[in-house]
Amino acid sequence: MIVTTLKPLLAKNRSWALQRRQRNPDYFEKYLHQQKPHSLWIGCSDSRVPAEVLTGSHPGELFVHRNIANMVVEDDDNLLSVLQYAIFYLGVNRIVLSGHYGCGGVQAALNLPESPLADEDSALARRIAALRHALQQGLAEFHASTEDETGKLNRLVEANVIAQFSRLVASEPVRQAWQSGQELDVFGCVYDLQSGHLKELIQQSAEEPLP
Incomplete structure (x- = not known):
């Protein structure tokens, strides 16, 4: 029933x-018998940030992976399998990693020491702890900033996009694609819930030498 x-x-x-x-x-x-998406979208699970809606895309145009705070974790087989399938089987030539202002995951990472999650041994607690670890530099800048609270939180969201982008371009599927000469552009963006606009923060189109 x-x-x-x-x-x-x-x-x-x-x-x-x-x-x-x-x-x-x-x-x-x-797209009944096959899909030919042009892009892979890695975004936040937040219900206010649906990839197809905010980009005006139709079925078949985006291959989508979403999780809390648009995280890229090196031992996350779910994400890595999506990356591998999108790049090597679907042949996407663009990856968009998008965060959004007002992200609850980033806020939870900021507040973790005082949160009940700090005392939990759960999947969510581990995820937020990993996010807080990834945001160490951003958190230091947050506490040192003289911006208002909204501005500071927005900068922290942007810092998360940059941190996750760095992990994305260092991932094995992305590096393998670039090393083989496959055309692949990777973008880090942030979505503004208030304006509905998507803003590009960072972009990379080839493997860069390690410093």
């Missing part, structure tokens, strides 16, 4: 599908 709360979602789905077919009878046929 269908749970009552699912009915509105099913109704909206039927309405959406009908509208798409009315505008283009072949809308669902285009």
Whole structure:
């Protein structure tokens, strides 16, 4: 038996599908037998930041991976398998890693020492602890900053994008693609919930020598 709360979602789905077919009878046929996305999107799981909606993308255009605070963790098989599949099997030529202002994960990492999560042994607690560790430099700059609270939090979100971007371009699938001569552009962006705008912070198109 269908749970009552699912009915509105099913109704909206039927309405959406009908509208798409009315505008283009072949809308669902285009990607029925294969997908050819041009980009991999790595973003935050926050419900206010749906990749396809904010980029105006249609089904088949984005391959998407989302997790709390858009983290790139070297031993995360889920993320690494998505990277490998997107780059080598789907042949995407662009990866967009996007954070967003007002990120709850970044806020949780900032507040971790005083949070109940600090005393938990749970998947969420481990994730936030790993995030806080990745943000050590950003946290130092946060506490030294004279900006207002909103500005400081925005800079911390940007610091997280930069930190995760550094891990992304150092990951094995990305380095392997560049070493083989595959065209692959990697972008680090931040989404502004207030304006709806996506802003580029950093970009890299080839492997760079280690310092």
